[in-house]
Amino acid sequence: MRIAYRQQFTRCGKQRCRKCKEGEGHGPYWYAYWNENGRTKTRYIGVHLPPDLEPAQQHLTGEEEKAAHYLLARATPAPVLRVYLLGQFYVEYKCGNEWCRVDPQLWQHRRASPILGCLLSSANRRLSKDQVMKLLWPDLDRDIAANRLNGAVHELRHILEPGITRPGSSRLLRLEGDTLELADSSQIWVDAEAFEQLLHEANVTTDAGEAEHLLEEADALYKSSYLLEELYSEWASQRRDVLQQKWAEMLLALANLRVEREALVEAITTLDRLRFSDPVNETALQRLMVLLTLQHRRGEALRIYRQHASTLKREYECEPLPETRTLYNELRQGRIPPEYLARTGKTPTAGHLSLSQGLPAPLGGQARQEALFVRPALQLDRHHQHPLIGRQQELEGMRHILQAVSSPSEAKQPHFLLLTGEAGIGKTRLVEELSIEAYTRG
Incomplete structure (x- = not known):
């Protein structure tokens, strides 16, 4: 061959x-x-x-x-139509070297667009007349449904091929026996199919840069959910769910590729988009928490977990997954589990991580647990290496406030603590001690 x-x-x-x-x-x-x-x-x-x-x-x-x-x-024939189903529905036709949009008023009768959507949502763009009638008008009498179908097919042919004189000879929407068949991708380009093709090409390539470029192109095509105009139509829901799942997997893969080239800020933005669309996606939440921590934004990472846990309890009466809870507790203690570091390509000996740089011992002489990373805002050279003497009453009051701030019910409320006093009486030392406790608690 x-x-x-x-x-x-x-x-x-x-x-x-x-x-x-x-x-x-x-x-x-x-x-x-x-x-x-x-x-x-x-x-x-x-x-x-x-x-x-x-x-x-x-x-x-x-x-x-x-x-x-x-x-x-x-x-590689050139298509004559472009159909956009991801987000706002519209159709474009080739007008010389430009693409012109089909007049939206032609779709107002809402008879032609559902048939076009049904055919594009089916395998090989083929459906029998009985299948179309069952999908679009399941409660109507067969004769009435057949009459509607004939009118809708006639209308759709004139929209797709405005200059056609004999609708029965249409090249784009053919009737073979009792089966309606729409022209293939060589004549009608569809954004949802192009989206899936880009995902396939990104999956088979071994070049990370090329894969990221292909995923970015696919992401640009996915403007919103599939066929929003048919949001409550059962025939569109399965296709919509499949594409939604592929889009979520694509964003996770795109975030991973950006992490591999150490573009952590871009990866965080990608995961934020996924969580905005799917707030209960805990895979995205876990990766986001780790990346925020690596970007010295551990407080933000812990806060989004608390918000997530509160949402699950309020909306679904359930808790986060055990692995998500474990990750949260590890981050609170200043540790990133090795398996998450492996996914990000980091190692515990990386420049911004530390195994031994810790915090001074707490009151009572107990050894403070070592942290895997150190908050950059903490100036270690200013820390006193001996316990704080005195100021117990003030410290206890500040601890009560810290405890209140840590509760889930108060997590979303702004809090402000003002510490005043004359110069040289130990305000900075007192604040450092509270900061160390807050850091240890997470």
């Missing part, structure tokens, strides 16, 4: 993408093309051609070169 390898540019479909609008698109990327049972097949290879294929590619004969160009031309 003869396989041709060629480079080509791809288009992400974003309206504001300058690479697609003003240039050739994204890439070039290598693709393989071959004929199988009379049909042209294609497969994504990557940014670089594997070394073992380069010599064969460089020594193609003239006939093979022409065959490769022929396969490439057949395998």
Whole structure:
């Protein structure tokens, strides 16, 4: 079997993408093309051609070169329509070198758009008439439902192909026997399918930089949930849930790639987006807590856990997962579990971590537990290495306030403690002792 390898540019479909609008698109990327049972097949290879294929590619004969160009031309036809289902629903058609949006008023009757959505949500974009009627009008009499279906199909054909004179000869929406079939991706580009294709390409590539770029393109396509106009339609819910899950997994993978190149702030932003969309996603919560701690924002990490626990108790009458509770307790004690450090590519001997730099011993001579990391705002050279003498009454009052602040019911309330006194009477030493206790408690 003869396989041709060629480079080509791809288009992400974003309206504001300058690479697609003003240039050739994204890439070039290598693709393989071959004929199988009379049909042209294609497969994504990557940014670089594997070394073992380069010599064969460089020594193609003239006939093979022409065959490769022929396969490439057949395998990459330009679509005539673009359908956007992730977020606001709209359709664009090719108008010269520009893409023009179909007039939104044409969809106002709400007969054509559900059929288009049903077909795009089904396997191979095919459904029988009976399936469509059962999905869209399950409670109507069959004759009435069939009449509505015929009218909706006629209307959809005129929207997709405005100049068509014989709707029955439509190239984009065909009726074969008793089955409705929508044209494939070579003629109708769909953002949800392009999103899944980008995820697949990111999954098969071994280049981390390329994978991150592909995931960013996929993220740009996923503007919101699938077919929001059909939010309460059962036929759209399964497809919506699948895409939502893939989007969540994509954000976790994107955050991991950004951690690998030590872009922790970008990874935190990515996880924040996921938690905003899915507040009960504890995988995202755990990773976010660790990254915040590594960024010297441990107080914020502990606070979002408390907020999460409060939300679960209030909304779902349950508690966080045991591993999340364990992570919280470890962070409170100043330790990051090794398994979480391994996921971030950090080691306990990294520059901003410490195994032995600790805090002075507390009152009573008890040894204070060593912390894995040290809060940077704490100036260790100012700490006294002997117990605090006196000020017991003031310290106890401040401890009561600290205890109140630590309770879940008060976690969201702002608190302010003002300590005043004459210069040189020990205000700084007293505040340092309270700060050390707060640090130890988490």
